[in-house]
Amino acid sequence: DADVTQTPRNRITKTGKRIMLECSQTKGHDRMYWYRQDPGLGLRLIYYSFDVKDINKGEISDGYSVSRQAQAKFSLSLESAIPNQTALYFCATASRVYNEQFFGPGTRLTVL
Amino acid sequence: RKEVEQDPGPFNVPEGATVAFNCTYSNSASQSFFWYRQDCRKEPKLLMSVYSSGNEDGRFTAQLNRASQYISLLIRDSKLSDSATYLCVVPGGGSQGNLIFGKGTKLSVKP
Numbered sequence: 153d154a155d156v157t158q159t160p161r162n163r164i165t166k167t168g169k170r171i172m173l174e175c176s177q178t179k180g181h182d183r184m185y186w187y188r189q190d191p192g193l194g195l196r197l198i199y200y201s202f203d204v205k206d207i208n209k210g211e212i213s214d215g216y217s218v219s220r221q222a223q224a225k226f227s228l229s230l231e232s233a234i235p236n237q238t239a240l241y242f243c244a245t246a247s248r249v250y251n252e253q254f255f256g257p258g259t260r261l262t263v264l
Numbered sequence: 265r266k267e268v269e270q271d272p273g274p275f276n277v278p279e280g281a282t283v284a285f286n287c288t289y290s291n292s293a294s295q296s297f298f299w300y301r302q303d304c305r306k307e308p309k310l311l312m313s314v315y316s317s318g319n320e321d322g323r324f325t326a327q328l329n330r331a332s333q334y335i336s337l338l339i340r341d342s343k344l345s346d347s348a349t350y351l352c353v354v355p356g357g358g359s360q361g362n363l364i365f366g367k368g369t370k371l372s373v374k375p
Contacts, residue, residue: 185362194367195308195351210362242307251296251355253363255307 155179156256158243164262171230173259175243183246184226185253186210186218188239195242201226202248233263267291267364268354274370281342285369287352288334298353299326299337302368308351312337342373 156177165171175184186198197210199218207218215237219227230237240260244253270287277283289297296315300308312319314335318327325338335354339346352366 187365192367195365197362200362240305250313251363252298252310252313254310258305258307260305 154257156243156245156254158241158256158259160259161257162260164264165233166264167232167234169233169263171233171261173228173230173241173243173261175226175228175256177224177243177245177254177256179245179247179254180223181245181254182223182248184220185244185246186216186226186228187242187244188212188237189242189258190239198228230261230263233261235263237261238263267356268352268366270352270366270369272367272369274372276372276374277342278374279342279344281373282338282340283342283371284336284338285350285352285371286334286336287354287366288332289352289354289364290333291354291356292330292333294355296355297326297328297335298363299324299335300351300353300365302349302351304349308365311350339371342371344373344375347371347373 159174185200187195201207201220217229242258243256246253268289299311301311302308312326314326323340327336349368349370351368356362356364
């Protein structure tokens, strides 16, 4: 079974819709991250959380919000989706001791 | 200097070749570095961690030059399955423990 899972894996939606992407992990890690990846731009950090009560904005948080429901769950919401939020979204986790991040399989989101 | 910079490639090499990628970084205080591998439309996967001067794992060798602020990844005896994009990753500034991902170097190994 995968250590980091994301749902849905693919989603097509329309401009203005609210979308939630979910991430769950069984690695027991405290730290969780949300990234988006666009061609030619690499991975960019949206939000990160070091524990349930600690949420921080990343490089490109505008238009996004997150919720850390439990140590194992970290959700990303697009309150009103717009076409330039079309991208591949990755969740990642890391332990408090080591910096290595482990990624989920990604969610491909298309906003029409 | 950008936080992390990589040659985007693509590097097109024949099977069995040795290929090396370089990556430069700007934060001189960085202590740990990583190479990730990413296949097309898949998630990045950790390939190697580099905490001291270097690390070796089979056909892969990572080296760190702190004075010049670059890290390298050497792949010997390239296989078709090595075809992927290789991401250089360095710690971000501050105490957050965040990572900065390079845009990646694309490798294509041909028969």
